[in-house]
Amino acid sequence: PFVPPSSARKQANALNAPISIYEVHLGSWRRNTDEGNRWLDWDELADTLVPYARDMGFTHLELMPISEHPFDGSWGYQPVGMYAPTARFGDPAGFVRFVAGCHAEGLGLILDWVPAHFPTDAHGLGNFDGTHLYEYADPREGFHNDWNTLIYNLGRTEVSNFLVGNGLYWLERFGVDGLRVDAVASMLYRDYSRKAGEWIPNVHGGRENLETIAFLKRMNEVVGGERPQAITLAEESTAFPSVSRPTYAGGLGFHYKWNMGWMHDTLAYMERDPIYRKHHQGEISFSLVYAFTENFVLPISHDEVVHGKGSLLNKMPGDRWQQFANLRAFMGYMFGHPGKKLLFMGCEFAQDREWNFEQSLDWHLLDQAPHAGMQQLVRDLNQLYRTTPALYQQDFEPAGFEWIEHNDAERSVLSFIRRGVDDTSFIVVVCNFTPNVWNGYRLGVPQAGTYYEKLNTDSTHYGGSNVGTPLGTASAEAVAMHGKPYSVVLNLPPLATVMLEWKA
Incomplete structure (x- = not known):
């Protein structure tokens, strides 16, 4: 059936809307251990995953x-x-019900979509009619060495139409809200992961894949014309320009782009022992140099918790308490930072082992206070984020962000302001990435008045030590600091992020 478009979905996907994405692998989110550790079907997922999210x-x-x-x-x-929802979880009608269940609860649904390559299985598209119908004939163009897969010949109109039509199929027939396009970097460059002599330049002698660029632009234009409330998101790890800019302005036409640079730099910083972080302050602040060049999503995805990388929790340094505190501080920083949010399943309650696609998440960990505290923190961060326009309205506008102090490397403190369109309130975010308590920390602020603590990741509710400014309020004094005319005096908790709200 054709699922009619919805204005409510359009607003929920907008650049000035709060977007917090829960990334899920359906086969390992939860399993039915009473029946041979089987996968849940679409209806069971609608009854469990949807209300949980x-x-x-x-x-x-x-x-x-x-x-x-x-x-x-x-x-x-x-x-x-490409046109068949996997039978692992039931039939297509079950998936239609699942999507409707998401929308009934106010949840948008984004699908990972793979137009970059396809496997060599004989029953697939490779060598489909005895010729290289869907893929390039020359392996220097048509074979992906990293994944042992075949690459679509997007220069063929029929192949391009096959994939553009497939994107529309998921959006129109099932009512899906968006497509996250996988491995865009591998599509954009002819020499991606290839040595000299293993690739063929384009007609201009360059490394860009002109057919792919034309395909992505056309796909985004067609989706935008036929399904204007839907969004497309690019997993693109290079500095290719204007990925999330309109095609009429020379861009690829995506609505959003994953910020892989932010992910890489901030995780590298968080993995360091706090003693050494003062030498690497730039890793945690550099993302703001380019934060407004694209419409970014901040991705903590499945790729960061697999292949020996360990879980998010076990990336963190220190003893057990410090590992949790570091992770809580990181979550607070992520939700304060400009950009939409994406968190892979299990990260919200600090899954201990790295992800394994063949078994359920370790839900029993929620019986332990630190894990339950982390889950409560993510729940509270989502609630604060969704109800605080300063944290999402101007994600992609320089006016939505202002540094207070990013050079306090000696104490590994980072502080900034987030603003919405309405200037009657704003949020101050302060991160302390050391295990030291900084009592009497004077912080510059732009306005007189009272600053109220909205969230403190060191709260006992989350498993913290409950250090903070008395009564959770601070009154501004006419003492200039950090280039601001006023300042407040705070007690900064160890390994924590604090968010303060100012109201006129």
């Missing part, structure tokens, strides 16, 4: 690929049946 305060679900695929271990990223 809503209760946690997320605005969108993002499903790792659900197009039919032969190999579980590809996690869906090597599909053969």
Whole structure:
């Protein structure tokens, strides 16, 4: 059936809306251990996953690929049946019900979508009619060495139409809200992961894949014309310009782009022992140099908790308490930083082991206070984020962000202001990335009045030590600091992020 477009979905996907995405691998979010550790079906997922994501305060679900695929271990990223929802979780009608269930609870649904490559399985598209129908004939163009997959020949109109039509199929027939396009960097460059002599330049002698660029622009234009309330998001890890800018302005036409640079730099910083962080302050602040060049999503995705990288919790340094405190501070920083949010399943309660696609998340960990505290923090961060326009309205406008102090490397403190369109309130975010308590920390602020603590990741509610400014309020004094005319005196908790609200 054709699912009619919805104005409510359009607003929920807008650049000035709060977007907090819960990324899920359906086969390992939760399993039915009473019946042979089987996957849940669409209706069971609608009854469990959807209310859980809503209760946690997320605005969108993002499903790792659900197009039919032969190999579980590809996690869906090597599909053969682009027009078929995988039978692992039931029939297509079940998926229609699942999408409707998401929308009934106010959740958007984004699908990971893979137009970059396809597997070599004989029953797939490779060598389809005895010729290289869908893929490039020359392996220097048509074979992906990293994944042992075939690459679509997007210069063929029929192949381009096959994929553009497929994107529309998911949006129109199932009512999905968005497509997150996988591995865009591998599509954009002819020499991606290839040595000299292993690739063929374009007609101008360059490395850009002109056919892919034309395809992505056309795909985004067609989706924008046929399904204007839907969004497209690019997983693109290079500095290719204007990925999330309109095609009429020379861009690729995506609505959003994953900020892989932010993810890489901030995780590198967080993994350092706090003793050494003062030498690497730039890692945690550099993202603001380019924060407004694209419409960024801040991604903590499945890729960061697999292949020996360990869980998010176990990336953090220190003893057990410090690991949790570091992770809480990081979460607070992430929700304060400009950009939409994406969190992979399990990270919201500090899953201890790295992700394994063959087994359920370790839900029993929620019986332990630190894990339950982390889950409560993410729930509260989502709630604060969704109800505080300063934290989302101007994510992509320089006017929505202002540094207070990013050079206090000696104490590893970072502070900034987030603003919405309405200037009658703003949020001050202060991060302390050391285990030291900084009592009497004087912080510059732009306005006189009272600053109220809205969230403190060191609260005992979350498993913290409950250090903070008395009564959770601070009155501004006419003492200039950090280039601001006023200042407040705070007690900064250890390994924590504090958010303060000012109101006129």
